Amino acid sequence: MVWLRRTTHYLFIVVVAVNSTLLTINAGDYIFYTDWAWTSFVVFSISQSTMLVVGAIYYMLFTGVPGTATYYATIMTIYTWVAKGAWFGLGYPMDFVLVPVWIPSAMLLDLSYWATRRNKHAAIIIGGTLVGLSLPIFNMINLLLVRDPLEMAFKYPRPTLPPYMTPIEPQVGKFYNSPVALGPGAGAVLSVPIAALGAKLNTWTYRWMA
Numbered sequence: 001m002v003w004l005r006r007t008t009h010y011l012f013i014v015v016v017a018v019n020s021t022l023l024t025i026n027a028g029d030y031i032f033y034t035d036w037a038w039t040s041f042v043v044f045s046i047s048q049s050t051m052l053v054v055g056a057i058y059y060m061l062f063t064g065v066p067g068t069a070t071y072y073a074t075i076m077t078i079y080t081w082v083a084k085g086a087w088f089g090l091g092y093p094m095d096f097v098l099v100p101v102w103i104p105s106a107m108l109l110d111l112s113y114w115a116t117r118r119n120k121h122a123a124i125i126i127g128g129t130l131v132g133l134s135l136p137i138f139n140m141i142n143l144l145l146v147r148d149p150l151e152m153a154f155k156y157p158r159p160t161l162p163p164y165m166t167p168i169e170p171q172v173g174k175f176y177n178s179p180v181a182l183g184p185g186a187g188a189v190l191s192v193p194i195a196a197l198g199a200k201l202n203t204w205t206y207r208w209m210a
Contacts, residue, residue, distance in 0.1 A: 018079050041143070045136035045183030046190055048100050052076070053131045053191045054198040056106050057123060061202045066114035073106035095146050101138040105131045124195045132191030136183035 056069035077099065084097040109127040116122035 014075060018075065041136070041140070041180075042182045042186060045139065045187045048102070048139065049105070049132045049135040049187040049191045050194040052102050052105060052135065053109065053128055053195045054201075056109055056131075057127065057195045057198040058202050060110065060113060060123070061120060061199055064118060066110040066118075069106040069109040069113075070103060073102035076102055098142065098146065100135075101142045102135070104138050105135040108134055120199060124199055125192055128192035128195035129188045131195075132187030132189065133184045136180075136187050140180060140183070 052073060056072045059072050060066070060068040062068075080099045084094070084099055087097050088094055108130040109123065112127035112130060113119070113123040116126070
């Protein structure tokens with residue numbers, strides 16, 4: 001049964017990475033699009049960091065090998081770029097679809113696991129916090145490279161976009177309303193319990209395959 005368990009797990013790494021990419025880029029059904037990613041940066045940050053950390057830590061703890069989280073994020077990135085190319089093939093500009101930056105944050109998760117000598121709890125607390133803090137920052141840089149996100153939003157609207165999701169001009173608020181502050185803050189807080197959930201899922205899967 002050992003070969004069956006290992007084969008199943010390694011297959012899950014690819015299958016779940018692909019499916020979690022679908023869920024991540026469609027969180028709210030519009031997280032994939034530059035307009036909503038820009039105007040709702042806090043929601044974007046939370047969904048990206050939590051979806052990354054739950055799958056990445058699941059497989060990292062299964063293999064016990066630092067680097068698995070980066071491998072997981074790489075699969076997500078490649079798959080999303082393929083989807084981006086598909087939209088480009090349909091006639092949309094390259095700026096219409098935004099590919100989230102997952103890999104650097106996954107590398108930090110791997111680093112926290114490696115630096116603490118494969119300590120699961122340290123990976124959950126330190127790694128989860130690092131993912132939640134870093135991913136919004138990396139994606140803010142990514143968003144800043146987009147030529148004009150609002151122009152893309154209004155020029156190429158999604159046909160099924162409901163009225164309540166219509167792109168709006170970002171409003172300048174106070175610090176506690178700032179997406180740059182709330183994104184990493186909320187991401188860091190929520191990524192830790194979600195990382196713990198990923199670790200627990202690993203235990204449950206082992207029991208199921210036993």
